[in-house]
Amino acid sequence: MRSEVNSSPEVAYSLRNVQKKYPGVLAVDQVDLSVQQGEIHGIIGKNGAGKSVLMTLIAGISRANEGTITIQGKEIDMRTYTPTMAREMGVMLIPQEPLLMPSMSVIDNLFLNSELKTRFGLLDREKMKNIVLDIADRMSVKVSPDACIGSLPIEDQQLLFFGKSLFINQSKIILLDEITASLPKDRKVQLLNLLRKTIKENPEISFTLITHYINEVIEFCDRVTILRDGRVVKTLNVPETNAKELADYIVGDVKPNATPISFQNDRKNLDRTKKPLLRIVGLNKEGCFNNIGFDLFEGEVVGLAGLDGSGKYEFLEALTGLIHPNEGKLIYKDREISISSPTAALKHRIAYLPKKREEQAIIHNRSVEENALISIYDRICGWLNWIDNRKAREIVEGNIKSLNIKTPSRHSNIDTLSGGNRQKVVINRISNTNPNVYLLNEPTRGVDISTKPEILGTIRHELCKTSGVILTIESEEELVDVSDVVYVFYKGEIRKVFHRGDPNFCFAEVYKAVQGVNLL
Numbered sequence: 001m002r003s004e005v006n007s008s009p010e011v012a013y014s015l016r017n018v019q020k021k022y023p024g025v026l027a028v029d030q031v032d033l034s035v036q037q038g039e040i041h042g043i044i045g046k047n048g049a050g051k052s053v054l055m056t057l058i059a060g061i062s063r064a065n066e067g068t069i070t071i072q073g074k075e076i077d078m079r080t081y082t083p084t085m086a087r088e089m090g091v092m093l094i095p096q097e098p099l100l101m102p103s104m105s106v107i108d109n110l111f112l113n114s115e116l117k118t119r120f121g122l123l124d125r126e127k128m129k130n131i132v133l134d135i136a137d138r139m140s141v142k143v144s145p146d147a148c149i150g151s152l153p154i155e156d157q158q159l160l161f162f163g164k165s166l167f168i169n170q171s172k173i174i175l176l177d178e179i180t181a182s183l184p185k186d187r188k189v190q191l192l193n194l195l196r197k198t199i200k201e202n203p204e205i206s207f208t209l210i211t212h213y214i215n216e217v218i219e220f221c222d223r224v225t226i227l228r229d230g231r232v233v234k235t236l237n238v239p240e241t242n243a244k245e246l247a248d249y250i251v252g253d254v255k256p257n258a259t260p261i262s263f264q265n266d267r268k269n270l271d272r273t274k275k276p277l278l279r280i281v282g283l284n285k286e287g288c289f290n291n292i293g294f295d296l297f298e299g300e301v302v303g304l305a306g307l308d309g310s311g312k313y314e315f316l317e318a319l320t321g322l323i324h325p326n327e328g329k330l331i332y333k334d335r336e337i338s339i340s341s342p343t344a345a346l347k348h349r350i351a352y353l354p355k356k357r358e359e360q361a362i363i364h365n366r367s368v369e370e371n372a373l374i375s376i377y378d379r380i381c382g383w384l385n386w387i388d389n390r391k392a393r394e395i396v397e398g399n400i401k402s403l404n405i406k407t408p409s410r411h412s413n414i415d416t417l418s419g420g421n422r423q424k425v426v427i428n429r430i431s432n433t434n435p436n437v438y439l440l441n442e443p444t445r446g447v448d449i450s451t452k453p454e455i456l457g458t459i460r461h462e463l464c465k466t467s468g469v470i471l472t473i474e475s476e477e478e479l480v481d482v483s484d485v486v487y488v489f490y491k492g493e494i495r496k497v498f499h500r501g502d503p504n505f506c507f508a509e510v511y512k513a514v515q516g517v518n519l520l
């Protein structure tokens with residue numbers, strides 16, 4: 001590490017001409033950025049803009065290919081910079097999913113590598129316990145210091161990790177990567193107020209806040225840097241800007257009537273004059289969503305857009321019985337139905353793909369075949385309830401071929417496949433049940449970039465041949481790409497509708513509506 005005194009002592013850290021390449025991707029490109037002590041600096045940009053990679057460079061987790069990074073006045077040597085060195089220089093990155101030891105206690109996690117000792121050199125558990133209780137109290141987390149941290153909700157783990165960086169590690173440069181995304185509104189506001197209070201009391205600290213919420217930037221940040229395609233578009237003083245201007249910088253110069261990226265207006269079997277497959281009428285769940293209603297037609301892909309907390313995920317879960325609405329009706333093929341669980345939904349031929357594929361869908365350590373067939377064993381069992389191997393082979397080999405699943409064989413362990421191929425197997429599992437309605441919760445999540453278009457193509461060309469699809473996809477670009485109609489959820493309500501073929505059916509307009517810009 002080279003030690004150079006920075007001419008401006010108030011600069012917490014700065015980057016000059018920083019670049020990070022991955023094979024085929026320039027994730028961070030010629031970035032100049034300077035964050036002051038005592039400021040909350042927002043970093044904002046659409047999915048894939050380079051926000052997280054930038055943070056990993058500052059925290060020593062990955063190495064820049066070019067450029068210089070200066071931390072607390074010292075230019076770092078990027079060839080030797082490590083996370084430990086970053087921590088020693090006061091840098092702490094709090095990622096969306098904190099890196100904690102799930103089977104260890106809260107106290108052991110928070111004091112890992114920072115244990116307190118008595119003057120006799122023994123662990124001072126009493127003191128550590130009191131500090132943990134104090135941190136939990138400040139973060140409004142109800143927890144016993146001896147509880148296993150993995151048993152806590154992810155949002156509590158994140159808040160405790162944040163408390164560790166602030167009060168135990170006493171970090172000075174705290175990088176928060178979308179930590180507000182999983183928090184309910186009241187805790188989000190509480191956390192962001194805590195950032196303000198901390199900075200007021202400790203003006204040598206700086207926070208860098210990555211977020212997808214323009215409103216959070218407007219309300220809580222001093223300055224904001226907008227990234228697009230790995231580059232800095234602009235750094236602005238927040239009091240001198242507004243949500244619309246930020247949204248315009250984020251989306252860039254996209255023509256409002258630009259054609260969706262890969263799929264043209266190709267629906268041959270979509271006829272909205274026919275009876276709908278599913279009518280959703282006035283669905284309401286207190287605190288989540290309000291008065292949601294629309295029709296889903298055969299051959300139609302309906303996209304739900306909105307930020308976390310907008311109600312779109314809860315609404316999708318209500319359609320599959322994971323959340324029970326207070327009011328409203330579901331009319332499936334002319335008949336009112338009530339759905340108590342995903343299994344009950346499947347009886348009505350409504351199939352659900354969960355967002356948390358690894359925890360909720362994959363059957364680990366089992367073969368591709370078992371994973372693909374698990375929901376239809378009753379259909380392929382023959383005499384004496386034995387599995388009809390010929391049928392099983394036909395179906396799974398057909399699946400592998402039609403979705404281009406890269407696997408050595410149908411007997412391979414599913415855990416040996418890439419994330420994208422595992423997702424394809426799960427899509428096969430639900431399509432093997434021949435549903436009339438697909439509810440897909442983030443079908444491209446955790447899927448490699450080359451497989452995403454294949455999954456979008458499967459949804460558009462295969463799944464909705466004789467069915468209808470309702471889906472959420474975090475990236476508005478992908479959502480617009482695959483959908484026939486996009487409903488924008490904002491604060492629990494549908495506040496805007498975009499139809500394929502309309503001049504404003506494009507990523508930029510949907511993104512702005514998601515952020516609450518240009519709503520009626």
Ligand SMILES: Nc1ncnc2c1ncn2[C@@H]1O[C@H](COP(=O)(O)OP(=O)(O)OP(=O)(O)O)[C@@H](O)[C@H]1O
Nearest residue numbers: 022023025027045046047048049050051052053054
């Ligand atoms: N380890 C990696 N290997 C290859 N490419 C990567 C890697 N990490 C990130 N990328 C690519 O770098 C680009 C920037 O990714 P990054 O995660 O920083 O975006 P982001 O702005 O944080 O997006 P999001 O808001 O979706 O989290 C993307 O194209 C991403 O696919």
